[in-house]
Amino acid sequence: MELFNVLTVQQARQTLSKHVIRREEETVPLLEGLNRVLSRDIVSLEEVPGFDRSTMDGYAVRARDIFGAAESLPAYVNIAGEVIMGREAAGFLEPGQAWAIPTGGMLPAGADAVVMVEYTEELDEKTIGITRPVAPGENVVRRGEDVMAGLTILTAGHRLRPQDLGLLAAVGVTRVPVLMPLKVGILSTGDELTEPNQPVPPGKVRDINSYALYGQVLEAGGMPRLYGIVEDDFDTLRNTMVQALAENDMILISGGSSVGTRDVTARVIDTLGKPGVLFHGMAIKPGKPSIGAMVDGKAVFGLPGHPVSAMVVFNLLARPFIESLDISGDLRKFPLRAVMTRNVHSATGRDDFLRVVLRRGEDGTLLAEPVLGKSGLISTMVKADGVAHLPLNKEGVEAGEWVDVWLF
Numbered sequence: 001m002e003l004f005n006v007l008t009v010q011q012a013r014q015t016l017s018k019h020v021i022r023r024e025e026e027t028v029p030l031l032e033g034l035n036r037v038l039s040r041d042i043v044s045l046e047e048v049p050g051f052d053r054s055t056m057d058g059y060a061v062r063a064r065d066i067f068g069a070a071e072s073l074p075a076y077v078n079i080a081g082e083v084i085m086g087r088e089a090a091g092f093l094e095p096g097q098a099w100a101i102p103t104g105g106m107l108p109a110g111a112d113a114v115v116m117v118e119y120t121e122e123l124d125e126k127t128i129g130i131t132r133p134v135a136p137g138e139n140v141v142r143r144g145e146d147v148m149a150g151l152t153i154l155t156a157g158h159r160l161r162p163q164d165l166g167l168l169a170a171v172g173v174t175r176v177p178v179l180m181p182l183k184v185g186i187l188s189t190g191d192e193l194t195e196p197n198q199p200v201p202p203g204k205v206r207d208i209n210s211y212a213l214y215g216q217v218l219e220a221g222g223m224p225r226l227y228g229i230v231e232d233d234f235d236t237l238r239n240t241m242v243q244a245l246a247e248n249d250m251i252l253i254s255g256g257s258s259v260g261t262r263d264v265t266a267r268v269i270d271t272l273g274k275p276g277v278l279f280h281g282m283a284i285k286p287g288k289p290s291i292g293a294m295v296d297g298k299a300v301f302g303l304p305g306h307p308v309s310a311m312v313v314f315n316l317l318a319r320p321f322i323e324s325l326d327i328s329g330d331l332r333k334f335p336l337r338a339v340m341t342r343n344v345h346s347a348t349g350r351d352d353f354l355r356v357v358l359r360r361g362e363d364g365t366l367l368a369e370p371v372l373g374k375s376g377l378i379s380t381m382v383k384a385d386g387v388a389h390l391p392l393n394k395e396g397v398e399a400g401e402w403v404d405v406w407l408f
């Protein structure tokens with residue numbers, strides 16, 4: 001029996017990219033903005049710095065006054081003022097003058113450069129000799145050099161990093177408009193499953209996927225919610241799905257996605273709303289029996305039951321929505337590059353994701369050592385540092401070849 005409508009990973013992601021999950025927004029205090037995704041562009045109303053600013057301790061001068069200064073022939077200027085840190089530099093620096101200035105101090109009007117104190121010698125209280133010339137603008141951060149007023153400094157869809165919080169603080173933005181985290185309901189199907197706090201009689205296994213997926217959703221910035229173990233039964237699964245859809249923006253169902261007679265997930269999804277199942281099956285290993293669906297503006301993913309497969313497919317299909325990344329773009333923006341230590345076979349016509357351990361070779365090269373084991377073994381994911389991607393058109397990889405590796 002063939003799975004129907006099998007797509008390549010790229011096609012699956014393209015298909016999903018035509019759909020959007022409705023997202024609400026909220027405004028949060030700046031300090032709660034880390035890792036949140038901006039819902040709007042941020043335009044700076046201010047310039048940073050708001051004045052020309054010294055980057056050194058020394059003397060503010062007019063560069064042309066000390067042109068040609070040298071140790072053998074110092075340029076002599078009058079100490080005519082002192083800039084106080086944090087205060088406006090009041091007054092005007094006249095030709096032939098120097099004003100003492102601290103690092104971060106405001107340049108007085110008329111000055112265009114700063115001479116480091118190291119290149120000056122005090123002649124008397126009123127005069128210094130300068131032993132090196134400076135170019136106009138030297139040792140100065142110009143007004144607006146960091147941020148210009150009226151410009152978009154961060155765009156909608158950007159995930160806030162620590163430096164972004166710093167930039168927002170610099171321009172006086174203390175509340176930020178962000179997307180609400182995506183709410184993600186997680187269901188595990190299978191009559192063989194039992195809860196981690198229950199005994200495991202013969203024939204049963206404990207639910208792994210709910211916990212691994214919960215961690216993945218949280219790590220991606222989503223709000224996970226567990227709906228527990230659901231029987232492989234049409235009505236039970238449907239009732240749980242109806243409730244989970246009402247309470248979430250995305251549903252992850254693991255298990256029950258392949259073609260067994262009791263694999264009802266796809267049929268249930270198609271009764272829940274439009275357009276329903278978009279694809280069932282991907283040209284990928286592991287993760288072939290995956291389902292991608294949209295149900296009335298919410299995403300539903302049927303992930304394979306094998307824990308490794310569920311986690312790999314989550315990263316490819318669900319994570320971009322949670323992180324608000326463009327799912328039609330690169331699989332990973334900045335993968336690591338590592339050299340495979342062994343030959344690994346893979347069929348052409350599918351994307352392979354190989355679990356690998358990374359280590360440094362003697363010459364410092366990053367090496368990727370495959371972790372062998374079936375996709376049902378969660379321990380292999382724990383041993384691995386990431387997965388190496390063997391693309392669609394590649395028939396295996398040889399020892400010594402470079403591969404893209406994504407860290408977990």
Ligand SMILES: Nc1nc2c(c(=O)[nH]1)N[C@H]1C(S)=C(S)[C@@H](COP(=O)(O)OP(=O)(O)OC[C@H]3O[C@@H](n4cnc5c(N)ncnc54)[C@H](O)[C@@H]3O)O[C@H]1N2
Nearest residue numbers: 188190207208209210255256257258289303304305306309
């Ligand atoms: N005849 C074929 N059999 C299978 C094929 C195939 O092409 N032809 N594909 C295999 C592949 S590849 C995968 S992956 C699995 C996918 O199966 P399902 O997604 O339908 O999942 P189940 O059959 O329910 O479970 C598979 C496996 O995973 C275990 N499992 C399920 N849920 C959990 C969980 N929450 N925690 C831990 N382990 C879980 C389950 O017990 C099974 O061992 O199908 C292959 N078969």
Ligand code: MOO
Nearest residue numbers: 286287288309375
């Ligand atoms: O493709 Mo399955 O997902 O190998 O384990």
